[in-house]
Amino acid sequence: MTKTIYSIIAVLSFQLSIAQSSETKIDMVASKWNVSPEAIFQRFDNRETLLLNGGRVTVKNHKFTNGTIEVDVYANSNRSFAGITFRKQNNNMEEVYMRLHKSNQVDAVQYTPIFNNESNWQLFREYQAMVSFKKNGWNSLRIEVNNKSAEVFVNDEKVMTIDKLRTDQNSGEIGLFTLFSNRFSNFRFTPKDAVENTKKDSNVPIDSTIIKKWEITKSKPYKSEELHFENFLKEEYITVETEASGLLPISKYIKKSSSGNFEQNVEDYIIASTTVHTSNNETKLFSFDYSDRIIVYLNGKAIFKGNNAFRAKGIQYMGHIDINTNKLYLPLEKGANKIHCVVIDKANGWGLIAKLE
Numbered sequence: 001m002t003k004t005i006y007s008i009i010a011v012l013s014f015q016l017s018i019a020q021s022s023e024t025k026i027d028m029v030a031s032k033w034n035v036s037p038e039a040i041f042q043r044f045d046n047r048e049t050l051l052l053n054g055g056r057v058t059v060k061n062h063k064f065t066n067g068t069i070e071v072d073v074y075a076n077s078n079r080s081f082a083g084i085t086f087r088k089q090n091n092n093m094e095e096v097y098m099r100l101h102k103s104n105q106v107d108a109v110q111y112t113p114i115f116n117n118e119s120n121w122q123l124f125r126e127y128q129a130m131v132s133f134k135k136n137g138w139n140s141l142r143i144e145v146n147n148k149s150a151e152v153f154v155n156d157e158k159v160m161t162i163d164k165l166r167t168d169q170n171s172g173e174i175g176l177f178t179l180f181s182n183r184f185s186n187f188r189f190t191p192k193d194a195v196e197n198t199k200k201d202s203n204v205p206i207d208s209t210i211i212k213k214w215e216i217t218k219s220k221p222y223k224s225e226e227l228h229f230e231n232f233l234k235e236e237y238i239t240v241e242t243e244a245s246g247l248l249p250i251s252k253y254i255k256k257s258s259s260g261n262f263e264q265n266v267e268d269y270i271i272a273s274t275t276v277h278t279s280n281n282e283t284k285l286f287s288f289d290y291s292d293r294i295i296v297y298l299n300g301k302a303i304f305k306g307n308n309a310f311r312a313k314g315i316q317y318m319g320h321i322d323i324n325t326n327k328l329y330l331p332l333e334k335g336a337n338k339i340h341c342v343v344i345d346k347a348n349g350w351g352l353i354a355k356l357e
Helices: 002-021
Strands: 024-026 039-044 047-059 067-074 081-089 092-099 109-115 138-146 149-154 157-162 173-191 213-216 238-241 268-278 282-291 293-298 301-307 326-332 335-345 351-356
Touching: 047 081, 067 081, 081 138, 092 138, 092 149, 092 173, 109 149, 109 157, 268 282, 268 326, 282 293, 282 335, 293 326, 301 326, 326 335, 335 351
Parallel strands: none
Antiparallel strands: 024 173, 039 047, 047 173, 067 138, 067 173, 081 092, 081 173, 092 109, 138 149, 149 157, 213 238, 213 268, 268 335, 282 326, 282 351, 293 301, 293 335
């Protein structure tokens, strides 16, 4: 009896091992996909392909946790984005894409978390890579996902390591993404057991001067003529925490009134507030950055207004953020001092980062 039980366990273990490492290919036919009106399935270059003219599609009846996801994308010299989404739950997901028109440029491949249907690539400039794409034929994109990290390969060459996937989701739908028109083929994935990462946490030690918590409001469409400081005090605020770096990815906590349409979104704003206590009148240095635009108030008085939006300072300007970019000397009064930041955003990453030195 004991031998029989061991034999059954061995067989089941073997079958599970095979299941964990077997590749699943998803045919490029409408019955396999949750399709949008922009999806066209057709034979091209002796392959079954999906021509996607913008948006996202997901695979039917499959969830993905860890393992490998692969797809081939046809060469494209026109401005276009083509990639893979994974661990999708509702409007939150992880996304890696190729910018095929940016071959040999520093941002040819990018990773971004999607929060509440909004891309956030401006907030994570460390996750982009210079890649040379094929000008003709097919470029392969492969993502190897292991718990909270992932490695990205283009044409079988490793181009990026994502040391920390930013959503809190461990599993979800998988699919494809494109901005403008791109053609996909040969989509497949291979589930695998995660391997424990023995590397130490890559986060740098937390700077004690970083503002780690903010009080923020809900989102509203931005209209400058309707912005009055006296109304800030009537708003309802929730407390949110930043990442270790001090970055506050606002879309993670707040849903915009207009989202998912990139530069076609209307501008939304939230108010982020923090209180600084001092025992005497003194001056402190406020170092900060933001996306897209900001108005900073100290004790009810506007003291700074800036625009850091994509292409706001030239066609090549990306709008990435860095905590040391802007500096203000704040004349603080004895007691409680209130800083209010009106953070305005249209697309590509809604964020705030600051420290008080």
